[in-house]
Amino acid sequence: MHVMFLFIFIFYSIINLILAANYSCNTASTCGCSTVSTVVTSRIIGGEDAADHTWNWIVSFQxxxxxxxxATLLTSEYAVTAAHCTxxxxxxxxNLTIVAGTNDLSDSSNTAVQQRSIINMFTHPNFIAGRYVNDIAILQFAPLNIASDFNIGFICLPQSYQDPFQTGDNLIAVGWGVxxxxxxxxxxxxxxxxTVQAFSSTSADCERTGISNATVQFCAGxxxxxxxxxxxxxxxxxxAFVDNTWVLAGITSSGQGCAQAGYPGIYTRVSPFISFIDSILGIPFNGSDTPSQVLVTTTVQTQDRNMTNKSGSISIFCFVSIIFSLLLI
Known part of the structure; x- marks a missing residue:
């Protein structure tokens, strides 16, 4: 029995090594490259622990x-998140805060961890609750310390209305979900x-999941x-990994269950919202949204994401049956 499990472990390790993806980012870039410049991801099972300081722009919205x-850091005082969260x-x-500079939310001894209270939340004025259309919002907080020993980085944004990916491309999601x-x-x-792949919005799987508006949403899984x-x-x-930098392709939004075959997740497509983001950050915008459309959320209501949105996990895929099948050949 011990020999069999040893064989399974060795076999898994070899396959994992063969199928691992390596990404080396441009350390000279002002965005999209963290302290750890080389990222190695497994492509066998559902999720895996991220290496420390790999994704320095991810923050916990608490x-x-x-x-x-x-949420994802755009600058030292702004982060982008989902509208259904705000x-x-x-x-x-x-009582709302963001926590930055750590992979481990339970590590109270980490002096690099920074916590900031939320000052403002800007929700897209055309957010449609229940359908998760225009599911994007901006958080504002007191500036973070961005000295090198605080492990803070910023994501790159795509060009307005130009997605940084094509159907079938590998994309990486990160989070503290279940x-x-x-x-x-x-x-x-x-x-x-x-690691997941981008789906065509007209694919049967994507349509089955219930995508509402392919202009501002897309599927991945x-x-x-x-x-x-x-x-x-x-x-x-x-x-998405583009020109040796990490670019924000989507924002985790909703889905039918989690990790079910035939039901990819639904993500907010970021490229149509560059002008919305720029108008809040005070950067000249180049899209169709105008600053007058930016509203602080006050009255819109939506259900807590316990059923359909993803105010939450990365599911683990069972590969054991495949291994045993190979052992029986």
Missing amino acids: SNGDHRCG VALLPLMP TSTASGAAVSNSLQQV VSGGGKDTCQGDSGGPLM
Whole structure:
């Protein structure tokens, strides 16, 4: 029995090594490259622990010290997240914070960790609750310390209306969401990463998932299931590797369950919202949205993402049956 499990471990390790993807980013870039310039990702199972300081732009969006959603740093005082997160958490505004500079949310001894109270939340004025259309919002907070020993970085943004990916491209999602679909599963304290592929919006799987507006949404996952974001991952980044930098392709938004075969996740398409982002950050914008369209969320309501959105996990795919099948050949 011990020999069999040893063989399984060795076989898995070899396959994992063969199928691992290596990304080396441009350290001279002002965005899209963290302290750890080379990222290695597995492509066998659903999710895996992210290496420390790999994704220095990911922050935890919290209420009363509890992780609720992810967000992605654009500057030292602004982060982008999902609109359904800001809408749901608006009543808790005095107790909302972001936590930056760590992979481990339970590590209270890490002096590089920074916490900031939320000053403002800007939700896209055309966000449609329930359909998750225009599911994007901006968080504002007091500036973070961006000295090198604080492990802070910023994501690159795509060009307006130019997606940094094509159908079938590998994309990487990160977050602290639940790692099991079991009832009552808790979010992860350790940052997880997972590789998925971009789906055509007209594919049967994407349409089955219930995508509402392909102009501002897209699907990503694995055709056989087993890799996905889930509850607690909402608002976090889905990233493309372009010209040796990491670019924000999507924002984790919603889906039918988690990691089910035939049901990829639904993500907010970032490229149509560059002008919305720029108008809040005070950067000249080059799209169709105007500053007058920017509103602070006050009245829009939506359900808590326990059922359909992803204010939450990365599911683990079972490969054991495949290994045993190979052993029986």
